[in-house]
Amino acid sequence: MIWRRKEGEKKLRACYDKLVHEHLSSVHRAAHRLTGNAADAEDLAQEVFLKAWRSIEKVCEMEAARPWLFRVMRNAWLDRVRKSGRRPQLVAMEESPDPEAPEPIARLSELEDQQVLHEHIDSQVVEALDELPDGERLVLLYHAFGDLNYREIAGAMDCPVGTVMSRLHRARARLRTKLVDYAIRHRLIAEKEDQNEAEA
Amino acid sequence: MKLKLNCSDVDALLDAFEDNEIDSVTSLRVQKHLDSCTGCRTRHGWLQSTSRSLARIRQRTPEPSPELRRRVAGLPDERQSRTLSWLPSLYQAAALLVLVFALTFLLLPQAGLAEMDARVFVRSHNATQTVEGSDELDTHDPIEAAAWLRDRLPEARAPRGAPPGYRLTGARITEVAGRPVGLLLYEDGARKISCFVPSGRLELTRGFDEIAIRQDGLTAGRCRGHQIVSWSGSGGAAVVIGEIADEALLAFATVNFGPAAELF
Numbered sequence: 001m002i003w004r005r006k007e008g009e010k011k012l013r014a015c016y017d018k019l020v021h022e023h024l025s026s027v028h029r030a031a032h033r034l035t036g037n038a039a040d041a042e043d044l045a046q047e048v049f050l051k052a053w054r055s056i057e058k059v060c061e062m063e064a065a066r067p068w069l070f071r072v073m074r075n076a077w078l079d080r081v082r083k084s085g086r087r088p089q090l091v092a093m094e095e096s097p098d099p100e101a102p103e104p105i106a107r108l109s110e111l112e113d114q115q116v117l118h119e120h121i122d123s124q125v126v127e128a129l130d131e132l133p134d135g136e137r138l139v140l141l142y143h144a145f146g147d148l149n150y151r152e153i154a155g156a157m158d159c160p161v162g163t164v165m166s167r168l169h170r171a172r173a174r175l176r177t178k179l180v181d182y183a184i185r186h187r188l189i190a191e192k193e194d195q196n197e198a199e200a
Numbered sequence: 201m202k203l204k205l206n207c208s209d210v211d212a213l214l215d216a217f218e219d220n221e222i223d224s225v226t227s228l229r230v231q232k233h234l235d236s237c238t239g240c241r242t243r244h245g246w247l248q249s250t251s252r253s254l255a256r257i258r259q260r261t262p263e264p265s266p267e268l269r270r271r272v273a274g275l276p277d278e279r280q281s282r283t284l285s286w287l288p289s290l291y292q293a294a295a296l297l298v299l300v301f302a303l304t305f306l307l308l309p310q311a312g313l314a315e316m317d318a319r320v321f322v323r324s325h326n327a328t329q330t331v332e333g334s335d336e337l338d339t340h341d342p343i344e345a346a347a348w349l350r351d352r353l354p355e356a357r358a359p360r361g362a363p364p365g366y367r368l369t370g371a372r373i374t375e376v377a378g379r380p381v382g383l384l385l386y387e388d389g390a391r392k393i394s395c396f397v398p399s400g401r402l403e404l405t406r407g408f409d410e411i412a413i414r415q416d417g418l419t420a421g422r423c424r425g426h427q428i429v430s431w432s433g434s435g436g437a438a439v440v441i442g443e444i445a446d447e448a449l450l451a452f453a454t455v456n457f458g459p460a461a462e463l464f
Contacts, residue, residue: 013276020272028264033257042268049272051390056276072390079365118256125253143219144254145261150221158389169215176246179253 015060016053023069024049030070030146033129034077034138044080048073067155070142074156078134120186121179128178136171139164205233210240218247336372345371349382349397356382356397366393 027048032041051072052059059065129137135157142148142156150168154161182188205213210233216222217230234241264272337348345368349356352373362368366386372394374381382397 016276017273020269024264024269024272028268029258029261032261038262038265042265045264045268046272046275050275053275055391068390075365075388075390118253121249122253122257125250126257140254144251145258150216150219165216169212172215172247172250175250175253179246179249 012056012060016056019052019059019065019069020049023066026066026145026147027069027073030141031073031077033141033145034073036130040080044073044076047076051076064152064155066146066148067152070146070148070152070156071158074138117188121182124178124182125175128175132171132174136167136174139167140171140175143168205229207233207237207240210234210237211243214240214244214247218244218251335374336370338370340368342368345384349373349384353382353397362386363393 024045028041028045031044031048032038035041035044048069052065052069059068062068129140132140138157139153142153143150148156150161150164153164157164210217210230213222213226213230217227220227222230234244335352337345339345339348342362346356349371363386366388368384369387369392370385372383372385374383383394384397386393386395
């Protein structure tokens with residue numbers, strides 16, 4: 001009986017090790033973008049796996065553990081937001097250029113350093129991510145940083161796939177609007193040319 | 201689906217097209233429309249720009265540090281070393297034998313204290329679900345759950361409400377060590393817990409014959425030959441007598457569902 005119990009424990013441990021190996025990176029990446037700082041991201045990721053270990057028998061029996069892990073992350077993050085009484089501000093992890101004093105930037109095709117442009121654009125996207133409503137933000141983060149497909153996101157958010165698609169659509173539309181505004185401000189595109197796009 | 205897609209159709213499918221979440225036939229139809237529609241092609245271009253930006257941001261997001269990897273990998277070892285060695289080792293499938301006795305106002309000053317100030321929550325009530333003769337009600341209504349329990353256990357106490365973050369999902373009557381036991385079932389989306397609802401007269405248990413550990417307001421030891429754990433707090437205390445499966449016991453909650461202490 002004791003031998004069988006030890007064998008059972010070994011299996012659970014192996015299952016847990018596999019879970020960590022397969023999912024720690026994606027969980028940590030999504031946690032990083034969700035919390036906005038390295039320390040909170042590590043805490044959140046560790047909390048997810050602690051809960052996974054506590055429910056390891058159930059988790060090992062699941063066909064796919066990933067939606068469960070991200071659902072736990074979502075609940076843990078929402079708990080933290082509730083307890084702190086405010087939504088944690090997403091701090092841009094990259095240096096942001098001053099949006100108040102844009103210099104006219106040459107059109108994309110004439111730019112020598114595309115990396116600079118990419119950094120500018122990415123900082124806008126990071127800002128836009130923080131401004132998204134929680135439901136849309138989580139869906140987008142889970143897809144872009146957690147590598148979840150639509151069905152997995154639906155499982156993690158406990159909502160239909162249709163809801164995932166509509167939230168993703170709205171989230172991206174907001175990001176797109178921000179990028180279009182930025183591009184117009186910096187004369188990367190002509191205002192008239194994309195006025196319709198900005199309004200879309 | 202229609203043979204020819206219009207701009208509105210394509211707009212609704214563009215995200216799924218970009219994410220490879222649609223079937224190949226629909227994907228071809230979308231591509232065909234994009235090839236001939238400047239407006240949709242522009243919208244798709246912006247979607248691709250956004251996706252590329254997110255991919256760059258993702259690439260710059262740091263990987264888990266070696267320290268985090270070490271901590272996460274070591275979590276099972278941490279948990280095991282905290283397990284009280286005197287607890288019996290039980291198979292997960294074994295029925296959980298728990299008898300709940302509440303120490304309430306009999307031990308504490310009577311004024312201002314209600315009965316059943318304490319609750320005992322158990323993680324994973326699957327073992328009790330498999331006991332033959334278990335009867336269950338699916339409901340989110342605490343009043344319905346209370347009435348259902350009292351129909352079957354006349355002295356069952358009415359629930360006071362769900363623990364923070366949890367919602368009531370039902371009630372169950374099962375049998376533990378030959379005695380009927382009522383359970384209120386809760387879940388928070390990721391975890392299911394049960395709250396034991398006592399029936400019949402509550403027996404006071406006093407003192408320990410042998411104490412194995414005292415920690416953070418918990419006392420564990422033996423009483424009249426049984427392994428027991430007790431908590432004491434300003435709201436009351438609960439004593440669990442019986443065999444406790446490892447990792448089964450979740451928390452003790454005060455009447456106000458204040459901060460619950462994890463036992464193990």
